[in-house]
Amino acid sequence: MDSVVDGGVDGGAGGERVAASLTEWLSRLEFTDLGTDEVTGRIIDAVLAWAAEQGWRSYRRAASVLPLPPPMSDRHSVLDVACARRDGPPVVVEVDHTDRRRTWEKLAAEAAAGRVALWVRWGPGKFAVPPAPIHLVTCEVARHAGPAGAGRRHSRTTGPARPAPVHTARDVDPVVEPLPLPPAGF
Template sequence: MDGGADGERLAASLTCWLDRLEFVDLGTDEVTARIVEAVSAWAAEQGWRSYRRAASVLPLPPPMTDRHSVLDVACARRDGPPVVVEVDHTDRRRTWEKLTAEAAAGRVALWVRWGPGRFAVPPAPIHLVTCEVSRHSGPPGAGRRHSRTTGPARPAPVHSARDVDPVVEPLPLPPADPGAP
């Protein structure tokens, strides 16, 4: 299987795995952490070793060119080249550069892009995995909050089919207290 077909298969598999992911009212960093955790669980399910914050082949920009960028998740597998995964909620050029460098080094590059939709398609050989979430304003000072549910929307509650009498008898009022002010 060539790298392109392998990458497409892996992207589809990770998409199915993430389709089960649910959370409510999380901050941006919490969502990213939850997705990174899910990617690591997906890798473990495949029988692979996974490493969080693994060193990338791409050096950091000046003045730190002696150090390397990090990957959200890197996976070692017996049956093919390593798999690298970046998780982002925005379109970052640096992510594309990093994943392109990883692919050039022989790794399968997957980009998990999460948010409310309208995801930019990265250049080949990067394989896009999307994770759509809803967002809303949180309490003052808390920033945006994000939620993701996988089940169908909950239907409105069923109302009583019993007819209600539109004419209501007024309740009698108690007699006025003659000593009240």
């Protein structure tokens, strides 16, 4: 895969290229029957692998520029992934399965501080578009009910659907033949 080279870019067109690169990377991600936290973890791992492929240093749970709300305003929020790169501003990534205003606020603060802000939204679709300069990266995932007490489960496949198995004529249109009668005097 080609690396993303963004010499001296701000969050504008360079951010769009970075978002497109991550979208392409995540398009190959597959998993079956995972819980919500497992999917988020799998996507974060994929983001870290993507950053490594670009030659960037990446950090999980990096400190954000946005302080937490009171009464913990002496502490800062954390980002799912932050990436340092030589030829451009840092890239920050949040991964969510819901639309959270707090995520928008955090990423907007990061963008205002000169970082490329990416919001990876995953789920069954209909993703809200965040305000600029936050770049949306989507990862569509199918969801279904899990076993009792296990909550929702999520799966993602990227290849074509598997075709139905081939049936023989007998399987498709069975011929019903009468049973032979027992011989007389039986």
